[in-house]
Amino acid sequence: MASDELHSIVVPMYNEEHVVGLFFERLVAALADVPSYEIIVVDDGSSDRTWELLLAARERIPQLRLIRFSRNFGHQTAITAGIDAARGETVTVIDADLQDPPELIPDMIERWRDGADVVLAVRKARRGESVFKRATARVFYRLVRRLAAIDLPVDAGDFRLMSRRAIDALISMRERNRYVRGMVAWVGFRRDAVEYERDPRAAGTTKYPLGKMLRLAMDGIVSFSLRPLQLSAALGALAALLGFGVLVYAIFERLAGHDVLPGWTSLMVAILFMGGVQLLSLAVLGEYVGRIYEEVKGRPLYVVSERAGFEESAPGD
Numbered sequence: 625m626a627s628d629e630l631h632s633i634v635v636p637m638y639n640e641e642h643v644v645g646l647f648f649e650r651l652v653a654a655l656a657d658v659p660s661y662e663i664i665v666v667d668d669g670s671s672d673r674t675w676e677l678l679l680a681a682r683e684r685i686p687q688l689r690l691i692r693f694s695r696n697f698g699h700q701t702a703i704t705a706g707i708d709a710a711r712g713e714t715v716t717v718i719d720a721d722l723q724d725p726p727e728l729i730p731d732m733i734e735r736w737r738d739g740a741d742v743v744l745a746v747r748k749a750r751r752g753e754s755v756f757k758r759a760t761a762r763v764f765y766r767l768v769r770r771l772a773a774i775d776l777p778v779d780a781g782d783f784r785l786m787s788r789r790a791i792d793a794l795i796s797m798r799e800r801n802r803y804v805r806g807m808v809a810w811v812g813f814r815r816d817a818v819e820y821e822r823d824p825r826a827a828g829t830t831k832y833p834l835g836k837m838l839r840l841a842m843d844g845i846v847s848f849s850l851r852p853l854q855l856s857a858a859l860g861a862l863a864a865l866l867g868f869g870v871l872v873y874a875i876f877e878r879l880a881g882h883d884v885l886p887g888w889t890s891l892m893v894a895i896l897f898m899g900g901v902q903l904l905s906l907a908v909l910g911e912y913v914g915r916i917y918e919e920v921k922g923r924p925l926y927v928v929s930e931r932a933g934f935e936e937s938a939p940g941d
């Protein structure tokens with residue numbers, strides 16, 4: 625096994641006081657045979673004791689480097705900050721709740737040695753997640769894949785290893801609406817995958833309530849595809865066609881001498897349908913315009929309030 629290049633592990637944490645200890649125990653054990661690594665934890669504005677526990681953990685784990693956000697910026701942004709700070713030849717992103725088994729990391733590094741630039745960890749099965757979560761996740765991955773114009777792998781979350789050149793390409797993408805797995809797919813390079821069974825969360829509760837999940841789904845679809853705009857155009861065309869059909873029907877009825885009271889019903893249907901289609905199309909358009917506005921403001925992606933472990937040089941330097 626080749627030398628002592630540095631491997632970075634990036635971990636986003638938001639209110640994870642119940643898993644911090646467990647997580648490091650398993651991660652450090654899993655990395656026992658990796659000669660040189662750094663663990664970069666991004667505290668995404670936790671309001672519980674996560675940060676204190678992280679600082680304390682630095683006493684035991686010298687490879688630990690910490691970034692604390694000034695507020696909650698969201699999972700994808702936390703991953704971004706970790707990736708920005710990583711200095712390794714490979715960077716592996718992993719959730720803190722032990723749903724992603726750290727024991728997979730040495731395997732993933734092996735795949736990288738064999739020449740892969742992106743090593744995905746693909747979920748073969750999900751244990752202990754609600755039927756609702758599993759069903760929505762299933763639909764979500766397939767929908768995004770359908771709508772997005774990129775080759776997005778199904779059933780792979782953010783647990784993945786990336787090579788330095790893939791990471792550098794990712795770092796150069798500073799867009800605000802971040803859907804990291806889509807961006808990684810966009811970057812390209814040679815992909816490989818390891819399979820695993822997804823365990824239930826080790827402790828604590830999910831930090832992805834329905835609202836955040838929907839937001840992520842929107843990001844996934846809208847950031848990578850103009851298809852919703854095309855769909856709304858298609859819907860508009862359909863409505864116009866329908867309106868025209870009703871018109872033709874009305875004329876025929878008139879010519880046939882049927883005594884039709886120019887229909888209040890059909891009129892209402894047409895108005896409501898057209899109105900609905902227009903509002904929907906406007907909303908789709910608005911979604912994109914809103915995103916353009918966000919981008920144009922050019923704000924930084926995140927604000928850091930504290931760092932620890934960045935003073936001295938990393939192991940392996």
Ligand code: UDP
Pocket residue numbers: 635636637638639640668696697698699702718719720721723825829830831832
């Ligand atoms: N997370 C984060 N910021 C957020 C929400 C989540 O950094 O705003 C982290 C969280 O601490 C965890 C990972 O993202 O390490 C995945 O979150 P979670 O396990 O709650 O999501 P789920 O697995 O339920 O989809």
Ligand code: MG
Pocket residue numbers: 719721723825830
């Ligand atoms: Mg989880």
